[in-house]
Amino acid sequence: MKRMSKWIIPVSMSVALLAACGGESNGNGGNDNQNGNSAGNNTGNNDNSEQPDTVETGSADQEVEASGEESVVLDMWIHQTGEDETNFYVERIDAFNESQDEIFVEAEVIIDDGASSYSDSINAALVAGNLPDLLALDGPYVASFAESDVITSIEEYVDDADREDFVDSIIEQGSYNGELYSLGAMEASIPLYYNKDIFEEEGIEAPTTIEDAWTWDEFLEVAQDLTTEDRYGLNLFMNYGVGEWLTFMGAPFVWSNNGELIAEDGSTADGYFNSPETVEALEFVKELFEEGVVDLNPGEMQFEEGGAAMALGGPWISVSAEDAGMNWGMMPYPYSETPVSPSGSMAYGITTLSDHPEEAYELMHWMTNEESTIGLSEVTGMPPTRHSAFEQMDHYDELPWSIIRDQVTETAKARPQTPAYPVLTDAFAQAFHAAALGEDVEEMLNQQLDRVEREIGRFQD
Amino acid sequence: MARKPYLKTQEGKEAITGYLFLLPALILLSIFLLYPMGTAFYYSLTDFYILRPDEKNFVGLENFSMILGDAAFRQAFVNTMYFTVLVVPIQLGVALGLALLVNKKLKFKVFFRTAYFSPVVMSLVVVSILWTFMYNPNEGLFNEILASLGIPEQPFLSSPDQAMNSIIVMSVWQGAGFQMMIFLAGLQNIPGHLYEAAEIDGANLFQKFLHVTLPGLKNISLFIFITITIAAFKLLVQPMIMTQGGPLGSTKSLVYHIYEVGFNYRDVGYASSMAVVFTVMVLIITIVQRFLIKEEEG
Numbered sequence: 001m002k003r004m005s006k007w008i009i010p011v012s013m014s015v016a017l018l019a020a021c022g023g024e025s026n027g028n029g030g031n032d033n034q035n036g037n038s039a040g041n042n043t044g045n046n047d048n049s050e051q052p053d054t055v056e057t058g059s060a061d062q063e064v065e066a067s068g069e070e071s072v073v074l075d076m077w078i079h080q081t082g083e084d085e086t087n088f089y090v091e092r093i094d095a096f097n098e099s100q101d102e103i104f105v106e107a108e109v110i111i112d113d114g115a116s117s118y119s120d121s122i123n124a125a126l127v128a129g130n131l132p133d134l135l136a137l138d139g140p141y142v143a144s145f146a147e148s149d150v151i152t153s154i155e156e157y158v159d160d161a162d163r164e165d166f167v168d169s170i171i172e173q174g175s176y177n178g179e180l181y182s183l184g185a186m187e188a189s190i191p192l193y194y195n196k197d198i199f200e201e202e203g204i205e206a207p208t209t210i211e212d213a214w215t216w217d218e219f220l221e222v223a224q225d226l227t228t229e230d231r232y233g234l235n236l237f238m239n240y241g242v243g244e245w246l247t248f249m250g251a252p253f254v255w256s257n258n259g260e261l262i263a264e265d266g267s268t269a270d271g272y273f274n275s276p277e278t279v280e281a282l283e284f285v286k287e288l289f290e291e292g293v294v295d296l297n298p299g300e301m302q303f304e305e306g307g308a309a310m311a312l313g314g315p316w317i318s319v320s321a322e323d324a325g326m327n328w329g330m331m332p333y334p335y336s337e338t339p340v341s342p343s344g345s346m347a348y349g350i351t352t353l354s355d356h357p358e359e360a361y362e363l364m365h366w367m368t369n370e371e372s373t374i375g376l377s378e379v380t381g382m383p384p385t386r387h388s389a390f391e392q393m394d395h396y397d398e399l400p401w402s403i404i405r406d407q408v409t410e411t412a413k414a415r416p417q418t419p420a421y422p423v424l425t426d427a428f429a430q431a432f433h434a435a436a437l438g439e440d441v442e443e444m445l446n447q448q449l450d451r452v453e454r455e456i457g458r459f460q461d
Numbered sequence: 462m463a464r465k466p467y468l469k470t471q472e473g474k475e476a477i478t479g480y481l482f483l484l485p486a487l488i489l490l491s492i493f494l495l496y497p498m499g500t501a502f503y504y505s506l507t508d509f510y511i512l513r514p515d516e517k518n519f520v521g522l523e524n525f526s527m528i529l530g531d532a533a534f535r536q537a538f539v540n541t542m543y544f545t546v547l548v549v550p551i552q553l554g555v556a557l558g559l560a561l562l563v564n565k566k567l568k569f570k571v572f573f574r575t576a577y578f579s580p581v582v583m584s585l586v587v588v589s590i591l592w593t594f595m596y597n598p599n600e601g602l603f604n605e606i607l608a609s610l611g612i613p614e615q616p617f618l619s620s621p622d623q624a625m626n627s628i629i630v631m632s633v634w635q636g637a638g639f640q641m642m643i644f645l646a647g648l649q650n651i652p653g654h655l656y657e658a659a660e661i662d663g664a665n666l667f668q669k670f671l672h673v674t675l676p677g678l679k680n681i682s683l684f685i686f687i688t689i690t691i692a693a694f695k696l697l698v699q700p701m702i703m704t705q706g707g708p709l710g711s712t713k714s715l716v717y718h719i720y721e722v723g724f725n726y727r728d729v730g731y732a733s734s735m736a737v738v739f740t741v742m743v744l745i746i747t748i749v750q751r752f753l754i755k756e757e758e759g
Contacts, residue, residue, distance in 0.1 A: 120724060127514045144727075148512035242705045297598045297619050422726050430707075437621070437708055451533075455726070458510070 060086075060107040064094040070104040072359045075132035077121075079112035079346060088379045089367075096366045103359045108132070126150060133354035134363055139173040139184065139344035140415040140425065143266075146176040147419035147459055151349035153179045157361040165370075169343035169412035170385045176417050183364060184347030185373040187383040189407045190249055191330035191341075191400070192219075193303060193311040193321065199329075202226060206331045208399055210339050210406050213332035216284055223293040226309035233293040235308035238436065239300060246429035247415060248342050249312055253281040255413055256335035261428060262452075266418040267460070269452045273427070274445040281336070282435040282445070289436045296436055315381050315404065330400035332407060343412035345382065383408045423455040498740070505734035511727035524734035534735060536710050537718040540625060544714065545693040548629050552689055553682070555637040560644035561674075574645075578638040585635060589702035592631045593618065596703075618704050621711040628699045628712055636692070640685045644678065651677035683754045687747065694743050715739055 057080050066073070078089045086109060093107045112118035119141070125131045137145065145151040158180060163171065167187065174182035192214075194206055204222060207213050214222070223233030237245065251261060259277030262269045272278070288294045295302065303311040304324035311317060312333070321328040333341040348367060350360040366372065373384040374392060383396075383404050390396050396405040418424060427448035434444040467473045505524055507517040528534050563574045580588060595602040596617040604614045617627045651674065659669045696714040700706050706713035706721075719739065723732030 123511045123724065123727070126512065129514075144512060148510070150512055242707045295599065297616075299597065299600045426721075426725070430710075433707060434709060439709065447532075 057109050057111040060090045060093070060109050062090060062094055062097070062107060064097040066097075066104040066106075067101065070101060072103045072356050074103060074105045074134060074354075074356060074360055074363055076105050076107045076363065077110050077132045077135040078107055079118050079136045080109050081112065082380075084379050085376070088376060092367060092372050092375070096363060099366075103356075103362065105363055129353065131351040131353050133356060133360040134348055134350055134367075136346050137182065137349045139182075139347050140417075140421050142174055142182045142347065142349065143176045143417040143421060144419045145349055146179075146181045149352050151181050152352045152354070152357055153181055154183070154350065154361055154364070155179050157358065157365075158183075162365070165386045165388050167385055167387065167408055167412065169408065169414045170347070172417070173344050173414035174347055182347045182349045183368045184345060184385055185368040185376045186345040186347075186380065187343060187385045187408050187412070188248075188314060188345040189341055189343060189383055189404050189412060190252075190312050190314055190333060191403045191407065192333055193313055193317055194329050194331060195303070195306060195309050196327040196329050198226065198231075198306070198309045206329055208331070208403075210332045210410060213339050214334040216334060216336050219334035220284075220288065220291070220293070223288065223310065224291060227291075227293050231306065232295045232298070232302070232308040233310060234288065235298050235303045235311035235313070236288075236294050236436075237298065237311070237313055238294070238296055238433075239298050242429050242433045244425060244429070246432040247425040248344065250285065250432045251415060251428065252333055252340045252342050252413065253285060253336075254278045255340040256333075256338050257281045257284075258337045260416075261424060262416045262418055262420075262456075266416070266420070266456070268456060269420075269424065269449060273424075273449050273452060274442065278445060279442050282431060282441040284336070285432060286435040286438060286441060290438060294436075315383065318400075319381055328400075330403040332403055333411070339411045340413050341407035341411040343408070343414050418456070419459045420452060420455040424452050427452050501733045501736050503733075504729055505737045507730045509730040509733070511724075511729050517730075520730070524731050525738070527731065528735060528738060533710065533713070533718060534715075537713045537715045540711065540713055541694060541696060541715045543625060544629060544632075544696050545690060547626075548632055548693045549686065549689050551629070552633045552637050552640065553685060555633055556640035556685070557644055557678075557682075559637060559641040560648055561670075563641070564645060564648045577641055580635045581638040583635070585698045586702055588631070588635050589699050592627075593703045596627055619708060621707075621709045624704050624708060624712045628696075628703060631703075632693075632696075632699060636689070640689065643681060643685055647678045647681035648674070683750075687750050687754075690746065690750065691743060694739075694746075 060078070076093065078086065080086060090107060093105050097104055110118055110121045119138075122131070122135065122137070131150070137151070142151070146153075163180070166183065170184055170187060171180065174180055174184070199206060202225065204226070225233070227233040236249065240246075254261060254277065257277045257280055259275050259281055260272045261278070262272050289296060295308070298308065299305075301320070301324065302308045303313065303317065304321050304326055306326070318328065318330075332339065348364045350357050350364060354360050368385065370386055370388050370392075373386050374389045376382070377384040377389065377393065384390060384393065387409065390405050390409065395401045415421070416424060431441070431444045431448050435441050468477065504517075506519060506521060508520050508523075509517045559577050563570055563577065567573070598604055598614060598616050598619055601617070603617065607614060616623060618624050655673050655677070656669060659673050664672065695716055697716040697720065700712040700714055700717055701720075704712045706717055715735070716739070719732050719735045722728050722735065
């Protein structure tokens, strides 16, 4: 059966896709590369086991109509994702329209294939000067938009109690130069998944709190022990391709080794991106591959099918693992000096072109309030962004989900807030991948550093 | 008798009709080709950053001098040349071979012709995704086949040495069917009496191919040669889908590099200057090819 499935996937896909050739085809057709690129920033709905039904792009199907008496009409862009998630956004917008009669929101669903089409749409609208009032944007890109005055600061609107309720990583992700620009309703994290059956068989105890999290040495040792002839110890989802995933998943190796990718003020990456701490972190990654603990080319379902005993994967892996009927658990992200975990997802920004920033903030607040973040978490399986939400969601009090809660509230670190992020993330992903291929880590980092420095220079006059 | 104004003459009227027929094409070409090319040329002299559309500064030839020192551009250039130099002759040969095969009076001729042509009608993106599955080193079809033949498993797309070659094989498979159809049309245009004459002269199969078939296909081959070359230079979809330009940049093509710089890194100024260089390159190669063809015909 296993053998047959290798033939069946391409054959059945080609039939399905041939049929789709004539008409328009929605979704990614199972392209794991594209899914992976977005995995870090985007949603858990791109899980690999099931293709979500996507919603058509264009005007959202809003149930509530404008009465014509509203004094302000706001345009809002939401990114296209799985049907459930998009429908949830539209429902929340409908509820907002109903809750008051001052503001009416017209929502538009913009194509997001997980690669770059959503940001292409933003770029095009930006050049043409017709951005909406409020738009969904990817967390690490807040700095770019803030630096270029595309989005506006929300400092004057946000109140302290509210600010306190958001987890630190979301405030960090939404801030640039000490000012808050963006808030989001969805967090993301990466726990270390493990196959409970294999762990029981081998008599390995998984840590259950961040205090007990494995250090790199323990982690490597267990991974080596679990690696057998027909099983890898660990899966890093290298099949997602060389993209955002490698930064999202990989940067905590550097951070937990007390390294950084860029100076705190963003003025340079020299001495950070190529620091001994960073080199050491990628050397550790390189070792994982050299020891044969990780597969450079894992199949999409390697972990779910028992081909790897552990996996550093997004929250969406719990969905596919559950679907595969496997016995899975979560433990905290392993660390070197300080426990750090990945963070970041889609958030909202108010554009500088908006004539009604105050009303747009009201909408942003609504879309990220307790009800929204809890609802979104229930629909997508992604963690919420507010402390109060965690308190109300009971399953986060128990294993395995308590791991995610602890990571989001205690160890989550946002990716760097620099306008040079697009180049920085690619440079890091390239270096991470080179380490996986067994290349000289220091040489690769220095090589990539040039690009990053040049990009940083652009914003320094 | 006063002469009629030119536009009132028969000749003049025909000219007007002619230009009217040209007009729709000219308008569309201007809007969608000439105008963007002009703006790209203008942007190439500026520091246009996409997030700041209103702050374009004229920087002269700075972008172009940056290209000279850009290692990524150089690598992308070498990759693209490598791809072109290999893919053009291979695809030409495969297309000719397939055309000769399906031109034979075989059973199921139509079936084979359709089979060889079908990859062409499939979207390149779809084909790339499917081949990525088949190239998977652990679970892919190809290694399965190799294993059953006792050949060790290959890394294919995950190896810097094999990735581009793997893409070349896939590209030939996808593209050759189209050129096969053109060759087929050419083959069927070669008059049968030439073959008969050759047979009377005692020519064997190979001699007939060499002295009748090939000369008969010369013009078509040159046409195909030029179109494949230009298409090869525009390599983008395969590395984008299959390898994201990796591993270690070994499959990053020029167009892909330009796309990344312009859209992902938002440096439209620099990307435009590379696009200008790229256009000039393709233009020169095309002109040289045209020139060579003229020589041959004369």
